[in-house]
Every structure is written in structure tokens, then in C-alpha cells.
């Protein structure tokens with residue numbers, strides 16, 4: 491498949507590095523902004539374009555765009571790509587509001603195009619067992635769940651868009667969205683939502699999702715101290731506790747058995763961002779490419795994206 495990469499900053503480079511290892515994920519060029527992106531494209535021997543139409547003139551057989559620009563630009567690039575009959579891969583968050591995301595989905599529907607939102611945790615061995623365990627019912631009902639996602643204050647993004655709420659949505663839209671996507675796709679849409687924020691240490695958020703018979707607690711923060719990136723969870727079921735501590739995924743079963751999950755990856759690729767080398771993005775892009783080439787819908791459902799954005803809009 492011929493893919494036009496849009497943006498070549500932190501995530502653009504991650505997508506490029508991973509795509510280079512995936513047979514058939516052919517990045518034909520880059521749409522970027524200014525000399526910085528142009529030079530980064532040159533370093534990778536990639537043709538550089540200032541827009542989608544310019545790229546289409548050079549490569550009329552582009553199948554899809556892969557949008558890795560700052561978040562506030564996702565909607566316009568997605569709509570433009572769809573209007574040119576291209577499918578869309580887009581970094582999370584797809585958009586900064588439900589109404590923007592709905593516009594993208596309606597345009598895609600009209601043109602018969604597909605939208606693949608890169609919610610990377612869906613493709614990981616660390617997080618995908620949550621939904622499977624809930625759905626199987628093997629360990630009974632969920633009793634309680636806790637998710638955490640913490641990072642040093644981000645300094646890596648280009649310009650100041652990440653610290654501008656109207657452009658990134660800050661911690662809820664940029665960081666917590668990873669866990670919220672897993673929460674909503676595993677447990678459904680919560681009945682109630684509450685949150686609190688402290689800006690004393692950076693930007694620290696605490697969330698509570700009410701599911702009636704149980705609650706899901708979550709924290710996410712950009713902290714003004716050099717803490718390493720961490721992402722963990724713990725889910726208590728009636729007959730077992732599933733824990734991921736950032737290194738190991740285990741199910742502690744009632745009765746004393748401990749199940750150790752295999753969370754190793756065949757391919758580990760450096761990210762260059764504040765995420766350690768990982769197989770996550772490789773697995774994600776490989777699966778998206780397979781769906782794209784078979785003209786299949788994304789397994790990140792549009793309704794789930796709208797539910798997640800609808801919750802984030804409240805914060």
C-alpha cells in the first residue's frame with residue numbers, strides 16, 4: 491500500500507521507523523512544515539511535499555495518508571484526504587471534539603473511505619488481555635480497576651502546541667486517552683464520570699468512572715520532575731487479580747495459581763520519544779496495514795472513539 495506520511499516529528503519518525511520494517515507499508519513521501527521537516531525527509535531519502543495535492547500529482551496511486559501532525563491539525567488533514575478518496579490512518583486523538591470526529595466519520599461514510607485511529611494499546615500484549623478477560627467471564631465480574639500513566643513534563647514536541655489546550659487538549663486528550671480508550675472498549679461507556687486536576691506539580695489528573703457495580707480509577711500526569719515514563723494497571727475480578735506493573739503482566743488466581751503472560755515481541759524498535767524501545771507501534775501499523783489492504787474496518791470502532799471524546803470533553 492502506498493502511504494503518504496503527514497508530519498515528521500516525534501511520532502512521524504516512529505511511524506517511519508516501524509513502517510520501514512513492515513513489508514508492503516510503502517511510505518512514498520512526507521507532507522510537512524518548513525525546513526526542519528524537509529531536512530528530516532531528505533535524511534530518509536523521502537520526497538517532501540507541502541500538501542496532499544502536491545504529493546498526489548507526483549504519486550497519483552497513493553492509497554492512504556498517515557497523519558502524525560499536532561492534534562489540532564488532524565481534522566483538516568483527515569477531511570482533505572477523504573475528499574481526495576484516500577483512507578486515513580491518524581494518530582490519537584483523532585480529533586479534539588465529538589463534533590469534529592463525527593464530521594470525519596460522516597465524510598468517510600459518504601466517500602466509502604475508512605478511518606484507522608492509532609490507539610496503540612489495542613494492539614499490545616500488555617493491554618489487549620483486559621477486554622478478553624472481561625468478555626470471557628472466566629474470573630467473574632469486575633470488582634475494581636486502577637490505571638496509571640505518568641510522564642515527565644513533555645519537552646519533545648515541536649513548537650508549543652502540546653502545552654496549548656486548544657491544540658492538544660493537554661493531559662486528558664493527549665495522555666489519559668490511552669487508558670480511557672482501553673477502559674471504554676473493555677468495560678463499556680461509564681454511567682458517571684468525575685475528575686480533579688492539580689497544576690502545582692505540572693499537570694496531574696485523577697479520574698473516577700462509575701460503572702454501577704464497580705468503579706475504575708485512573709491517574710495521568712505530566713510532572714515537573716524527571717520521572718521515567720510509567721504505565722500500569724490492576725484489575726480485581728471476583729476470582730483473580732490482573733496486574734501490569736510496567737514489566738510483567740500476571741493474573742493472580744483465586745486458589746493460589748499465578749499466570750504469567752508472554753508480553754515479549756519479535757521486533758523491538760527504538761522510538762526516539764519518551765517511550766522505551768518497543769514492539770507496540772510495529773504491531774499496530776502491521777495490523778492497520780492488513781485491515782487497510784483487505785478494505786476492512788478498524789477494530790477501534792467509531793462509536794468507541796466518540797464515547798471517549800465525549801467523556802474527555804467534560805474535563
Ligand SMILES: NC(=O)c1ccc[n+]([C@@H]2O[C@H](COP(=O)([O-])OP(=O)(O)OC[C@H]3O[C@@H](n4cnc5c(N)ncnc54)[C@H](O)[C@@H]3O)[C@@H](O)[C@H]2O)c1
Pocket residue numbers: 496497498499500501502521522523526527558559560561563581582583608610646647648649664763
Ligand atoms: N501513540 C502514541 O504513543 C503517541 C505518542 C506521542 C504523540 N502522539 C500523537 O502524535 C501526534 C503528533 O505528536 P508529536 O509528539 O509527534 O508532535 P511533534 O510536534 O513532535 O511533531 C509534529 C510534526 O508535524 C509537523 N507539522 C506541524 N504543522 C504541520 C502542518 N501544518 N502540516 C504538516 N505537518 C505539520 C511538525 O513540523 C512535526 O514534524 C499528536 O496527535 C500526539 O497526540 C501519539
